[in-house]
Amino acid sequence: MLREFTSLTTNSVPGVIKQGKKYYCNRCGNKKLKDFYRDSLGVYCRNCLVFGKSATYTKIIREQIIIPKKDKCGLTKVIHLSDMQELASKHCVKAYKEGKNTLIYAVCGAGKTEIVYEVILTALNEGKVVGFATPRKDVVLELYPRFKRDFCQVEIVALYGGSQDKGRLANLYITTTHQLINFYQFFDLIILDEVDAFPYYNNKMLEGFVQKAKKKKAPIIFLTATPTRKIQYLMKTKQLDYFIIPLRFHRYPIPVPRVSLTSATITKLNKGVCPKKILNWLESKKSTSKQVFVFVPDIKSGINLEKILKPHFTCAFVYAESPNRKQIINDFRAGKFQLIITTTILERGVTVSNVDVCIVGCDAEIFDERAIVQIVGRAGRDKNYPTADVVLFCDYYTREIRKAIKQIKRMNKMAKRMKLLL
Numbered sequence: 001m002l003r004e005f006t007s008l009t010t011n012s013v014p015g016v017i018k019q020g021k022k023y024y025c026n027r028c029g030n031k032k033l034k035d036f037y038r039d040s041l042g043v044y045c046r047n048c049l050v051f052g053k054s055a056t057y058t059k060i061i062r063e064q065i066i067i068p069k070k071d072k073c074g075l076t077k078v079i080h081l082s083d084m085q086e087l088a089s090k091h092c093v094k095a096y097k098e099g100k101n102t103l104i105y106a107v108c109g110a111g112k113t114e115i116v117y118e119v120i121l122t123a124l125n126e127g128k129v130v131g132f133a134t135p136r137k138d139v140v141l142e143l144y145p146r147f148k149r150d151f152c153q154v155e156i157v158a159l160y161g162g163s164q165d166k167g168r169l170a171n172l173y174i175t176t177t178h179q180l181i182n183f184y185q186f187f188d189l190i191i192l193d194e195v196d197a198f199p200y201y202n203n204k205m206l207e208g209f210v211q212k213a214k215k216k217k218a219p220i221i222f223l224t225a226t227p228t229r230k231i232q233y234l235m236k237t238k239q240l241d242y243f244i245i246p247l248r249f250h251r252y253p254i255p256v257p258r259v260s261l262t263s264a265t266i267t268k269l270n271k272g273v274c275p276k277k278i279l280n281w282l283e284s285k286k287s288t289s290k291q292v293f294v295f296v297p298d299i300k301s302g303i304n305l306e307k308i309l310k311p312h313f314t315c316a317f318v319y320a321e322s323p324n325r326k327q328i329i330n331d332f333r334a335g336k337f338q339l340i341i342t343t344t345i346l347e348r349g350v351t352v353s354n355v356d357v358c359i360v361g362c363d364a365e366i367f368d369e370r371a372i373v374q375i376v377g378r379a380g381r382d383k384n385y386p387t388a389d390v391v392l393f394c395d396y397y398t399r400e401i402r403k404a405i406k407q408i409k410r411m412n413k414m415a416k417r418m419k420l421l422l
Contacts, residue, residue, distance in 0.1 A: 028181070096219055107411050120189075130171065131180070225374065225377060228370075257390040274308045281391060290356045301361060
């Protein structure tokens with residue numbers, strides 16, 4: 001039996017109900033007939049089966065809870081926004097007041113998180129409940145201590161798989177999109193970060209969780225640096241309100257990556273050999289204070305590259321299933337090693353001050369336009385270190401590499417045209 005938090009009257013509903021000749025899942029919002037199956041007891045939804053059966057013979061208990069209004073919420077320090085950030089912040093508040101969805105399309109390093117502080121405080125000081133949702137656990141772990149540091153008089157809960165905060169009540173929830181399964185018409189405002197990221201992108205189940213978790217008239221503020229084609233279409237056809245920030249908060253351009261052609265890159269790594277161009281580039285970093293993100297297309301490549309580099313560099317490899325993933329990332333932040341080798345698991349949500357970046361095997365299919373732009377966005381984020389060296393090592397140019405470089409140049413050009421760059 002599933003329990004959901006709601007701010008409405010407590011009741012119970014079947015997991016799946018019949019609507020005419022069709023079925024509807026009360027848990028994930030699925031309406032597609034092909035995603036419903038019949039067993040000996042009745043009909044169940046296959047769309048959200050990973051969470052257990054939601055069926056005509058199961059119940060969802062919706063428990064009413066009242067979130068007590070806090071004293072005047074505020075920030076522990078003054079947040080200095082750039083002119084563009086300030087405009088975007090006001091845009092978010094206006095959208096919230098008008099109850100309409102909006103999109104903040106801001107380049108990596110534009111300071112999207114700080115942009116939504118004002119709208120969060122506006123809602124909280126009205127006694128509302130806010131959900132900051134993101135597809136990835138790493139982003140929740142990154143943001144939770146930051147929000148705890150910056151907000152005062154605010155109860156904050158972090159929800160993700162394995163979280164100790166489950167069941168706790170709060171005014172502000174930082175949560176993975178998966179955890180929204182536990183809420184029904186609960187949030188007065190949802191801020192949806194990295195709306196284009198896996199596993200949220202193209203996931204109808206998670207989209208259903210978001211819609212179910214918010215109150216009917218509650219707006220959603222979408223945040224992205226790499227909008228999908230669908231989002232771009234909605235922007236172009238004016239079906240989605242939006243605000244574009246083409247530059248970073250420190251007003252320096254996004255580093256434009258250079259392409260360095262290598263040969264049989266992944267094949268060589270799997271044979272225990274690192275292409276000379278890559279090794280030479282990494283060697284050149286030894287004499288600098290720069291740390292380096294080294295992105296690889298798969299786990300096997302990462303393991304092999306770590307073996308090759310360990311005798312020469314202080315480094316570690318991290319991927320989604322790494323048992324000590326959090327510790328490795330924290331050690332890298334603390335400067336305990338110069339290189340971190342990683343899969344696309346760290347393409348988003350992780351900020352390190354003074355880094356250069358490279359992608360090894362950038363012609364691999366996993367490195368599409370959005371992934372490359374996000375990876376490049378790891379570099380030059382700190383106002384004290386706004387420039388960086390970014391290299392795409394590949395056997396050949398791909399369409400995605402060309403599109404990513406074109407997008408970065410286009411945003412830099414837009415910022416220059418607006419006379420915003422330093």
